[in-house]
Amino acid sequence: AHNGEINTLWGNRNAMRAREPALTAPVWGEGVERLKPVIWSEGSDSASLDNALELLVRSGRDPVHALMMLVPEAHEGAGEMDPALRGFYEFHECLVEPWDGPAALAFSDGVLVGSALDRNGLRPCRYKVTRDGLVVAGSEVGLVDLDPAEIVESGRLGPGELLVVDTRRKAILHNDDAKRAVARQRPYDRWAARGILPLRPTARLPDTPSLDEAERVARQIAFGWSFEDLRYVLEPMSSAGQDAVWSMGDDTPIPPLARVPPSLYVYLRQRFAQVTNPPIDPLRETLVMSLRMHLGRRASLLADRPGGLRLVQNEHPVLLAEEMAALRAVVGAQAVTLEATWQAASGPEALRAALDGLCRAVGRAVRQGARIVILSDVAANRDRAPLPMPLAVGAVHQHLLQKGLRTRLGLVAEAGDAWDVHHFAALIGYGAEAVHPWLALDSVRHQVEEEDAPARFRAAAEKGLLKILSKMGISTLSSYCGAQIFEALGLGAEVVDRCFTGTVSTIGGIGFAEIAEDVLARQRKAYPEGTTPEPALPDHGRVRYRRDGEDHGWSPPLVRAMHEAVAADTPPAYDAFRSRVAARAPASPRDLLAFRAATAIPIEQVEPAETIRRRFISTAMSLGALSPEAHRTLAIGMNRMGARSNSGEGGEDPDTYLPLPNGDRADNRIKQVASGRFGVTTQYLVRADELEIKIAQGSKPGEGGQLPGHKVTALIARLRHSVAGVPLISPPPHHDIYSIEDLAQLIHDLKQVNPRARVGVKLVAEAGVGRVAAGVAKAYAD
Known part of the structure; x- marks a missing residue:
C-alpha cells in the first residue's frame, strides 16, 4: 500500500508486459504461464506495484x-555508497526499471513489515518506537496516541530509505542495516562488473569527410528541416549548450490542418x-535524476544470478559519432544495422510494405543472435526516401x-x-534506448x-530530456523508455494501432497514405528533376510569420486590421477586421464547426449583453511578459465591462x-498564485475577487x-522581490503541493487570508483530467 502516486506507471506496466515471455524460475517450472499477465490492467498504481512485488517475493x-x-x-551519483550496495543496484537496474513517484510505502509478507520512501522522498514518512517494542510509521504525526514518556526513538525516513521490523527475530532494522544484509547475500558487485560494459569511445574518429553543401541541404529538405530549425533550434543548442527559450503558446494550425506538412x-x-x-x-532534484540506459539482451526478472548478462551501459542516450562507432565495435557482429x-x-503504398519488411528483418536478426538492432536512415538518397x-x-x-522478443x-x-x-523524447518514449x-x-x-x-548540442538535448521527464514527475530515463506518455x-x-498502440488519439486523423504523400513531397523538393537549380532550405515560417509560410492566428496583417478597427471605432472597420479573421483557413477543430439552422429564441428570453459580458475573463499574462501599460489597460477595460x-x-x-x-479600477480582479509565488503578498491576496x-x-x-x-526591469525586480537583469524561472511544481491534501x-x-474570494485551480485539458478535477473539487476549490 502507498500514499502517493507512481508516476512511472505507464512505463512499468509496458515493461512488465515485455518481460513476461522471458520469465523463468525453478520455483514455477512449467507453471510460470499461470502468472501471466503479471499486472492486472484494471488495477490502480498501488495494485500494480503490489502485483510486481508479490511476483518477486513468491x-x-x-x-x-x-x-x-x-x-x-538514487545511486548513480552517490560516491560515498558502500560498494556492495552500489553493485546490488547496478546489477538489478539491468533487470528492472524504477517504479518511481512521490510515494510513502508500507509492505509486509506476514513476517517482515516495513515502510519506505521513493528516491525523491517528496512524501513524508515519520516513525516512532516505544519502550515495549511497538513501531508506528505513517505520513502524518498523531496517527496513534502514544505516551511521550514511552517513546525511545522517533524520526523520519529520507529519500530512498526504509525501516523494517522482523517479527521472527524481534528486531528493528534501520535503512543501512537492512540494505547491507540484502546486498551482501550475493556478489552482485562482481556480477555487475563482469556483465556490464560501459560505452566509452576508445579513440577519436578519423576525420571523415562531411557531406558537401548541396547534398546536406538536399537531405535536410528530405527529412523535413527548415531554415528556422537551423537558426532557432540547432544554433542555440550547439553554441550555448542550452535548449532554446521560446515565447510560450502556438498560434499555428494543428498538424492535420497545417499549410506546410509538418x-x-x-x-x-x-x-x-x-x-x-x-x-x-529538474534543477532542484538533479541528484536523483538519471539518463543511464542499458542496451542488449535482458535476463529473466526472476533470476537471482548473472546468467548470460552482457549489456552495454550508456550514460548518454543521445550518441555522438564516436560513441556510435564504439557501440558497433564493442558489440561486433551482434549489432545489426537495418535500413529504414x-x-x-x-509510390505511397510502398511505405506500409517497407514497415512490414523492416519488422520481418528485425525478427530474423533476433533469431540469428543479434543483441542490438540499429534502425538507420543514413542511406536515404534520391532514390530511397526515409521512413x-x-x-x-x-x-x-x-x-x-507481439512476438515476445522485445527483451532480447x-x-x-x-x-x-x-x-x-x-x-528525442518521442523516439525514446516509443521504444528506442538511444538515438544517434x-x-x-x-x-x-x-x-x-x-x-x-x-x-554542446548533446548537452542541450539531454538537459531538455530531463525537463521532459520532470514534466511527468519521472526521474529516470529507463522508466520513461517505451512508456508512450503521449497523446496523438x-x-x-x-x-496508432500499428505503431503507437494504446496512445490516445481523440479526433483521429491521417493514415499511412497521407504520411507517405508528405514524405514524397519533401523528396521531390529535395531532388528535383532535370536541370532545376539546387534547392535552398525552405523557411516554413512556423516560428515567426512569413508571407508564404505557415498561417498564424496573430499575423501582422490581422494585427494591423485590429489596430485600424480600434482606431476608427466604427462598425465597418470592425467588420473588415472580422472578415479577415473569418477568411483564415481552419486552424483547429472549432473552425470546422458551424451552427445548424434552428428556430430563433425570442430576444426577450436572452440575457442583456451587459449581464453576459460579466462572465468574460481575459486570461493570465504576467506583468513582465506584458508591459505595465498593457497590463494596466487590460485590467481597466475588463473592469469597466464588469468582467474580470x-x-x-x-x-x-x-x-x-x-x-x-x-x-x-486598474488592478486585476483575478489574482494568480503560481509556483514561483512572485509578488504574492497579503496585500495582493486581499484585493482579489477570485484567487487562481x-x-x-x-x-x-x-x-x-520563464x-x-x-x-526583468527595476520595476519587475521590485514587484517580484528579485534583482534586475536576472532571469526568473518558476519551478514546474509548487514545492508545497505533492498531493491533493497539500x-x-x-x-x-x-480562504483564511481572503474569505470573500472564490478560489479556483487552473489545470490543462488532457485525457484523464476529470479524475484530477474531481480531486480538486474534494480539496474544496470553488
Missing part, C-alpha cells in the same frame, strides 16, 4: 530485496503531470512485443529527422565553428490599488514560466 526473494529492486534509492513528431504531444502526481523540479528507407519510385523514424521505431517495438535486444535509432528535444542524430551532428559541425559544438493529435487509427482580468503570475504594482480620478492557483498552463503544460533577464491546505490558507 519467486524467492524476501520483501526487502524485492522493494530495493523496484524502488531503488514532421510526424509534431502529431505526438507530451503528456504531463498535474496535482495528484505533480511534475518535479523505401523506394521512392514505388519517418517514429513510425519505424514504433512499428518495430510493437512487433517485438536493444533498439537504437540512427535518425536524420531528429534534431529537437521533443524528437547523424544529420543534426553533421549540420552542427558545418553551422558552428567551435570544436566542442556537437558535445491528428493521427488515424491505422497508424487575470494578473498572471508576476504580482501587481501596488500603485494600481488606488482608484483613478475617473473612478476606474495555477497548477498547469496550456501553452507550457508541466513547465514553469522571464528572460532583459525583461492542495487542500493551500486552498484553506488562501
Whole structure:
C-alpha cells in the first residue's frame, strides 16, 4: 500500500508486459504461464506495484530485496555508497526499471513489515518506537496516541530509505542495516562488473569527410528541416549548450490542418503531470535524476544470478559519432544495422510494405543472435526516401512485443529527422534506448565553428530530456523508455494501432497514405528533376510569420486590421477586421464547426449583453511578459465591462490599488498564485475577487514560466522581490503541493487570508483530467 502516486506507471506496466515471455524460475517450472499477465490492467498504481512485488517475493526473494529492486534509492551519483550496495543496484537496474513517484510505502509478507520512501522522498514518512517494542510509521504525526514518556526513538525516513521490523527475530532494522544484509547475500558487485560494459569511445574518429553543401541541404529538405530549425533550434543548442527559450503558446494550425506538412513528431504531444502526481523540479532534484540506459539482451526478472548478462551501459542516450562507432565495435557482429528507407519510385503504398519488411528483418536478426538492432536512415538518397523514424521505431517495438522478443535486444535509432528535444523524447518514449542524430551532428559541425559544438548540442538535448521527464514527475530515463506518455493529435487509427498502440488519439486523423504523400513531397523538393537549380532550405515560417509560410492566428496583417478597427471605432472597420479573421483557413477543430439552422429564441428570453459580458475573463499574462501599460489597460477595460482580468503570475504594482480620478479600477480582479509565488503578498491576496492557483498552463503544460533577464526591469525586480537583469524561472511544481491534501491546505490558507474570494485551480485539458478535477473539487476549490 502507498500514499502517493507512481508516476512511472505507464512505463512499468509496458515493461512488465515485455518481460513476461522471458520469465523463468525453478520455483514455477512449467507453471510460470499461470502468472501471466503479471499486472492486472484494471488495477490502480498501488495494485500494480503490489502485483510486481508479490511476483518477486513468491519467486524467492524476501520483501526487502524485492522493494530495493523496484524502488531503488538514487545511486548513480552517490560516491560515498558502500560498494556492495552500489553493485546490488547496478546489477538489478539491468533487470528492472524504477517504479518511481512521490510515494510513502508500507509492505509486509506476514513476517517482515516495513515502510519506505521513493528516491525523491517528496512524501513524508515519520516513525516512532516505544519502550515495549511497538513501531508506528505513517505520513502524518498523531496517527496513534502514544505516551511521550514511552517513546525511545522517533524520526523520519529520507529519500530512498526504509525501516523494517522482523517479527521472527524481534528486531528493528534501520535503512543501512537492512540494505547491507540484502546486498551482501550475493556478489552482485562482481556480477555487475563482469556483465556490464560501459560505452566509452576508445579513440577519436578519423576525420571523415562531411557531406558537401548541396547534398546536406538536399537531405535536410528530405527529412523535413527548415531554415528556422537551423537558426532557432540547432544554433542555440550547439553554441550555448542550452535548449532554446521560446515565447510560450502556438498560434499555428494543428498538424492535420497545417499549410506546410509538418514532421510526424509534431502529431505526438507530451503528456504531463498535474496535482495528484505533480511534475518535479529538474534543477532542484538533479541528484536523483538519471539518463543511464542499458542496451542488449535482458535476463529473466526472476533470476537471482548473472546468467548470460552482457549489456552495454550508456550514460548518454543521445550518441555522438564516436560513441556510435564504439557501440558497433564493442558489440561486433551482434549489432545489426537495418535500413529504414523505401523506394521512392514505388509510390505511397510502398511505405506500409517497407514497415512490414523492416519488422520481418528485425525478427530474423533476433533469431540469428543479434543483441542490438540499429534502425538507420543514413542511406536515404534520391532514390530511397526515409521512413519517418517514429513510425519505424514504433512499428518495430510493437512487433517485438507481439512476438515476445522485445527483451532480447536493444533498439537504437540512427535518425536524420531528429534534431529537437521533443524528437528525442518521442523516439525514446516509443521504444528506442538511444538515438544517434547523424544529420543534426553533421549540420552542427558545418553551422558552428567551435570544436566542442556537437558535445554542446548533446548537452542541450539531454538537459531538455530531463525537463521532459520532470514534466511527468519521472526521474529516470529507463522508466520513461517505451512508456508512450503521449497523446496523438491528428493521427488515424491505422497508424496508432500499428505503431503507437494504446496512445490516445481523440479526433483521429491521417493514415499511412497521407504520411507517405508528405514524405514524397519533401523528396521531390529535395531532388528535383532535370536541370532545376539546387534547392535552398525552405523557411516554413512556423516560428515567426512569413508571407508564404505557415498561417498564424496573430499575423501582422490581422494585427494591423485590429489596430485600424480600434482606431476608427466604427462598425465597418470592425467588420473588415472580422472578415479577415473569418477568411483564415481552419486552424483547429472549432473552425470546422458551424451552427445548424434552428428556430430563433425570442430576444426577450436572452440575457442583456451587459449581464453576459460579466462572465468574460481575459486570461493570465504576467506583468513582465506584458508591459505595465498593457497590463494596466487590460485590467481597466475588463473592469469597466464588469468582467474580470487575470494578473498572471508576476504580482501587481501596488500603485494600481488606488482608484483613478475617473473612478476606474486598474488592478486585476483575478489574482494568480503560481509556483514561483512572485509578488504574492497579503496585500495582493486581499484585493482579489477570485484567487487562481495555477497548477498547469496550456501553452507550457508541466513547465514553469520563464522571464528572460532583459525583461526583468527595476520595476519587475521590485514587484517580484528579485534583482534586475536576472532571469526568473518558476519551478514546474509548487514545492508545497505533492498531493491533493497539500492542495487542500493551500486552498484553506488562501480562504483564511481572503474569505470573500472564490478560489479556483487552473489545470490543462488532457485525457484523464476529470479524475484530477474531481480531486480538486474534494480539496474544496470553488
